[in-house]
Amino acid sequence: MYRYDQFDAAFVAERTAQFRDQVARRLSGALTEEAFKPLRLMNGLYLQLHAYMLRVAIPYGALSSRQLRRLAHIARTYDKGYGHITTRQNIQFNWVRLEDAPAILEELAEVEMHAIQTSGNCIRNVTADPYAGAIEGEVEDPRVWAEIIRQWSSLHPEFSFLPRKFKIAVTGTTPDRAAVKLHDVGLALKRDANGAVGFEVLVGGGQGRTPMIAKTLRPFLPKERLLSYLEAILRVYNRLGRRDNKYKARIKILVHDLGADALSEMVEAEWAALSHETSVDLPAAEYARIAAYFTPPDLPARPAEDAEFLAAQAADRTFRHWVRSNVKPHRTPGYALVDVSLKPTGGIPGDIDADQMEALADIADRFSLGEIRTTHRQNVALAHVASADLPALHAALNAAGLATGNAGLAGDIIACPGLDFCTLANARSIPISQRISTRFASLDRQFDVGPLEIKISGCINACGHHHAGHIGILGVDRKGEEAYQLTLGGRADEQAAIGKIIGPAFDADGIVDAVETVVATYLDLRLGPDERFLDALNRLGPEPFKDRLYPDRRQAA
């Protein structure tokens, strides 16, 4: 993991002191809420329905056990004893008092954390593959580049008042677990014909009310030139992005209006010009310094097949199921990646309480080099677990209520906070998610259904990524009533697609039934258990699903 040196620490300390002064000015009345708003937003502090919410940055999802224990302490001391993992791999505290915000930031700074740029129209927390540095088939560790981008983008003097927020994700592998095609800029590490490492640079992906899949801006960018090229993209966007309508201000609209080719030419011209003027690309020594923090851990050799692990699977059905859904092969034989689901049946997606945070920190120390990763699917991953330790790990997770075996299955639902917390929402997301997860409580049934991503947003801003859900649910306001649109066929991976609305919206009871109907239709019509939901949907098209969802439709037609 990256560790702060004196310079990083001084930077965050300055920023924390600055915010303490700004909060004091707000509390004394010297700053109006209107003038304070941009300042608090740049420090991750939102005003929600009931209280302030503080969004703490977890750069590319990387947490140490020490940091997680501090988050537990903050949850207990300053909040109601829990936190919420977001789809940008961050953590939110929903019940913060303004007076406490400076103290929280100081507590965070002590463990090399901050809340800088977790909101506002700036470059947001950079996300990356949560399996980075552990999964097979990586071109290079994307966290190195995510950290480089984090540093470069922190309080960037030119790009802190952009037309709109700007999100960057980095992946080191195909398949893509970082959703790079749904980001303002997506970076996919690639090798060229000569074996040199660089990036395919994608631009203009995004969700919200105008969902778009990113287009390739440059098929191959030498990795050493990343920052200057990003600076060129951001400059073109900062100058030309629309500012007259916040819903048309993301770079995806610029890509759409200009076309990717024209934008690419402008970026190339700007890049060529600025390359003569500034030395924004990191010197090799600084790159090497940062990369050294991500040197693969020295994992002791272990047999690929551990007898005890195999015996435990044979003996314990629950364990076997959990392994099947939540355990992935590590690139080192005898080790595993473990998804820790924060989606217990009937629970709130992404919520984790202080006791669980501390238990997880202990578990990470014991089994996974003291390192925890948050994921954009609102779960947590442990990256370096010896297969032989999996039975003991499972038991420890189980004791903490963290052994739900549904990773990637129907119960592993992404949901935004919705109308329970958010001022923007039209409808509640969390109760819908809880009811769907309860309907699919049976793991046998979830396994029968297979990989299925259900994603729920409480409004068109799409924080719950409904556009990218295999089954997506969008909360809308229908004459003052909460209603829910259903979309099918979205996905966030390397074959990213936007789900299509299947028909008229449902009420809260109806949408839960509708999800069941979609799943039942799939089970009835699939060619066999090997045909996944998305494959069946592609083969069948939406009609059979419409027929079952809207039985009156055929009679009317």
Next chain:
Amino acid sequence: MPLIKNGRAASDPWVFYADDAPLQPDIPAVVSLPRFRAERAGLVPAGLDLGVRVAPQEGPEALADDLHRLGLVELDFPAFTDGRGYSTARLLRQRYGYTGEIRAVGQVLRDQALFMLRAGINAFQIPAGETADDWLAAIAAVRSAYQPASDGRAPIWYLRAKRAAAAQ
């Protein structure tokens, strides 16, 4: 309005003239970019101390040939959320080599001044109810910088390299 320039309180001799207002002799004049372009032939040879106010959408390109004649470029921020002026400032400094005064006018918050300073803006008007000291303190709040920009400040990676070299 009181002014700070290059990190200290300064007097302000400049007067902005609306597009239909006649210029006064011997008073350094700031005009809009459209007026500057329309009246350029009359303004430039007159030997006036001349400044131009640039709107966010205008950018520096239209001024490039005349920058050496200008004592002041004002960047207008009609709203503090409009960040185009930051790019304009960087281009003026780095692409067009402008070394004169760049002043932020309009809706500028003191907590934005440190970003502006780094982008190449070196003069700020102090709004009523605030002091030059308030602004200088806000500018000094964050001295560390991760990236090179237009203020000549050494980025953190440069300081790291220097420290590593000194340790050897």
